[in-house]
Amino acid sequence: MLHRDDVLARYAVADRTLPHLRMNFISSLDGSxxxxxxxxxxxxxxxxxxxxxxxxxxxxxxxxxGTLRDEGYGAMRLDDEAVRWRVQHGLAPQPTFALVSSRLGLPATHPVFADAPVRPLVLTHDAAPPDARDELASVADVVLVGSGAVDPWLLRGALEQRGLLQVLCEGGPHLFGTFLAADAVDELCLTLSPVLEGGHAGRIAVGPEETPRRMHLASVLQADDMLLLRYLRDPATDAAGSRAATGR
Structure with missing residues (x-):
């Protein structure tokens, strides 16, 4: 069984003053x-x-x-121990919840809004239904971050303007694929579950085209037969891309 102090040491971000977006996913051994x-x-x-x-x-x-609906999410609320830790380390008692949606199909009465400890954000685009935007504006801050579709970098900028620099994305696969295509992912936390699934279940990232991005293995935790992996952007790849862009 893992201990929280060890997990904290492995997953702490080196510099919280720098914007950082991490994805957190789990997968079977065969990619389900x-x-x-x-x-x-x-x-x-x-x-x-x-x-x-x-x-x-x-x-x-x-x-x-889509992931909120599929996984049955309720209000995002940390337990008392986590709240105490955050306050002791100069953080807000609770993280902010931010929902990404194009169609805005959730009612304002959904628990993720109605029971939220912090006023949530709804991140959408200018073509989202106006009536739904108005309804959700009564329970959340509705922010437009794109024209016709959500733009990952505009989204990140909107969060940064609110001082929300450390971003944790919990899904789903299409959102991951969109951020991957925009090269807007800094980190992947991936749990490898020791099972083979087969069947037709999807992958953790789904996008319209292949978008290779080299990652660097930052840490590995083993819990019995399960592996908990942390990957960061490969600095060598970023440096090569920067040199190519500047001609140096």
């Missing part, structure tokens, strides 16, 4: 993102500890509307 249609079918108590710790370390938790 779900078991029985839900990601929760693949996890255990050790993965849950990492999941909760990543939330505790974050300024804002980002989630796609």
């Amino acid at each position: 993102a779900t078991q029985g249609g839900l990601s929760g079918g693949l996890n255990n108590a050790d993965d849950k500890l990492v999941f909760d710790t990543l939330r505790m370390l974050s300024d804002v938790i980002l989630l796609g509307a």
